[in-house]
Amino acid sequence: MTDIEPDDTVDARGAACPGPLMDLIGRIRGAESGDVIRLLSDNNQSLTDVPEWAEEAGNELLAVEERDDHNAFYVEKA
Amino acid sequence: MTEHVVIVGGGTGGTVLANDLADRLEPELDAGDVRVTLVNDDSDHVYKPVWLYVPFGQREPDDGRRPLDDLVDDAVDLRIDRVSDIDTESQRLQFHGSAPSVGYDYLVLATGSTLEPDRIPGLTEGGHNYYSESGATDLRDELLEFTEGDLVLSVIGTPHMCPAAPLEFVFMADDWLRERGLREDVDITYTYPIQRVHGNPHIAEWARPIMEERDIQVETFFNAESVDPEAETVTSMEGTELDYDLLVTIPPHGGVDLIEEAGLGDGGWVDVDKHTLEAEAAEDVYALGDTADTGVPNAGSVAHYQAGVVGQRLASEIRGRPATATYDGKTLCFIETGMDAASFVEFDYENPPSPALPSEKLHWSKLAYNESYWLTARGLL
Ligand SMILES: Cc1cc2nc3c(=O)[nH]c(=O)nc-3n(C[C@H](O)[C@H](O)[C@H](O)COP(=O)(O)OP(=O)(O)OC[C@H]3O[C@@H](n4cnc5c(N)ncnc54)[C@H](O)[C@@H]3O)c2cc1C
Numbered sequence: 001m002t003d004i005e006p007d008d009t010v011d012a013r014g015a016a017c018p019g020p021l022m023d024l025i026g027r028i029r030g031a032e033s034g035d036v037i038r039l040l041s042d043n044n045q046s047l048t049d050v051p052e053w054a055e056e057a058g059n060e061l062l063a064v065e066e067r068d069d070h071n072a073f074y075v076e077k078a
Numbered sequence: 079m080t081e082h083v084v085i086v087g088g089g090t091g092g093t094v095l096a097n098d099l100a101d102r103l104e105p106e107l108d109a110g111d112v113r114v115t116l117v118n119d120d121s122d123h124v125y126k127p128v129w130l131y132v133p134f135g136q137r138e139p140d141d142g143r144r145p146l147d148d149l150v151d152d153a154v155d156l157r158i159d160r161v162s163d164i165d166t167e168s169q170r171l172q173f174h175g176s177a178p179s180v181g182y183d184y185l186v187l188a189t190g191s192t193l194e195p196d197r198i199p200g201l202t203e204g205g206h207n208y209y210s211e212s213g214a215t216d217l218r219d220e221l222l223e224f225t226e227g228d229l230v231l232s233v234i235g236t237p238h239m240c241p242a243a244p245l246e247f248v249f250m251a252d253d254w255l256r257e258r259g260l261r262e263d264v265d266i267t268y269t270y271p272i273q274r275v276h277g278n279p280h281i282a283e284w285a286r287p288i289m290e291e292r293d294i295q296v297e298t299f300f301n302a303e304s305v306d307p308e309a310e311t312v313t314s315m316e317g318t319e320l321d322y323d324l325l326v327t328i329p330p331h332g333g334v335d336l337i338e339e340a341g342l343g344d345g346g347w348v349d350v351d352k353h354t355l356e357a358e359a360a361e362d363v364y365a366l367g368d369t370a371d372t373g374v375p376n377a378g379s380v381a382h383y384q385a386g387v388v389g390q391r392l393a394s395e396i397r398g399r400p401a402t403a404t405y406d407g408k409t410l411c412f413i414e415t416g417m418d419a420a421s422f423v424e425f426d427y428e429n430p431p432s433p434a435l436p437s438e439k440l441h442w443s444k445l446a447y448n449e450s451y452w453l454t455a456r457g458l459l
Binding site for chain 1: 136197211236237272273277279299301303315316373449
């Protein structure tokens with residue numbers, strides 16, 4: 001478990017690809033620089049989509065937390 | 079006691095459902111046991127797929143408009159008004175202006191998508207689109223004048239109506255410019271928010287080589303952040319800047335505010351069970367078409383199939399029988415690959431799409447479907 005405190009959480013559980021990544025991008029759009037957004041996704045594709053996009057956009061993927069039926073991604077806006 | 083079904087939204091889904099119920103529940107409607115009201119904020123029904131052809135001078139916006147009164151069965155009460163508030167506790171709807179509120183026993187939300195270009199600074203001034211009637215005619219005027227330079231088609235966010243339409247536009251523009259001998263003087267660039275050219279991996283895999291073959295440049299992971307209409311540039315959240323001479327975008331989409339205000343779902347999309355189309359947050363409320371958050375494309379074919387499912391479920395409920403009809407994610411799409419060729423895909427929750435080889439026959443099938451659409455809306459096809 002991480003002790004990172006997110007500023008905002010996007011719950012995209014149940015959404016099909018590319019829903020979770022698009023939900024994250026949408027939330028990051030409106031966030032301030034330095035904000036940490038937590039994305040909850042049960043779509044396996046997110047495990048590659050989210051790191052790839054974070055790198056492309058220069059945002060930092062701080063942690064990925066594996067939970068029972070989904071993953072939590074912590075992304076800090078550059 | 080009369081059971082009152084109210085449908086909000088007289089686009090593809092709402093109109094097909096109203097006519098479906100008029101047919102299915104004819105005895106109950108005749109006996110006065112059931113009333114069906116269809117509320118739409120425009121007296122015309124609008125068939126949006128026509129707008130794809132307007133910029134290329136192939137159709138007029140009026141080809142996509144017909145009075146709702148001509149399309150909807152007389153057994154349905156048609157009300158031209160805008161719903162401003164939904165109270166799912168007391169099962170009542172409010173309207174703009176001073177019209178009295180109306181109660182419902184069953185509510186179906188079919189309010190579609192709304193364009194939200196203002197979410198991107200500079201987009202309203204700098205960008206064009208064919209996702210609205212006025213946008214399509216403005217773009218037609220621009221395209222007719224456009225003889226050289228950078229044509230950029232940027233998909234800003236998903237979900238948006240008809241996921242195939244951005245691909246169709248660049249394929250058609252490529253062909254149209256070639257036919258007019260202008261293609262060598264125009265660079266076409268297509269941008270998409272994720273790492274491939276379409277949300278569905280199978281369609282993306284099919285489209286990418288066609289783009290390469292036709293010299294359409296691709297920028298993936300491009301989420302437009304701002305447009306500078308003076309400098310004619312569009313910049314992405316990922317830090318890429320593109321110059322344009324003509325910028326065509328698929329603007330950000332949202333649902334309607336009243337859905338979020340009623341607590342039925344975020345962003346104006348209704349959270350539903352993706353098989354029964356029942357709202358998660360309220361009793362006796364259904365949603366269909368673009369507004370129902372099922373993860374399938376925002377497409378008229380989806381709205382059409384979903385209307386059949388909701389029609390069957392409502393008829394069962396009204397007759398006191400268990401509702402058994404379910405939606406399996408069925409989606410049909412013709413994809414124009416030029417001015418006289420098209421492909422076709424069919425898929426559902428279980429089976430992925432496998433695009434057909436483009437042909438002239440499929441192009442004519444798409445045009446034939448567009449013509450016969452009015453029979454679909456009437457519930458005849
Ligand atoms: C350029 C373009 C090309 C397309 N091509 C295709 C295609 O080839 N194939 C395909 O399947 N789909 C296509 N689509 C998508 C298709 O048009 C939509 O997915 C479809 O119209 C959705 O139907 P709907 O009933 O959910 O919403 P709509 O048809 O948009 O209807 C919603 C209705 O609700 C009304 N409304 C909204 N809010 C209120 C309110 N508060 N009170 C009263 N009324 C309200 C609206 O005015 C509207 O009449 C295309 C779309 C575009 C823009």
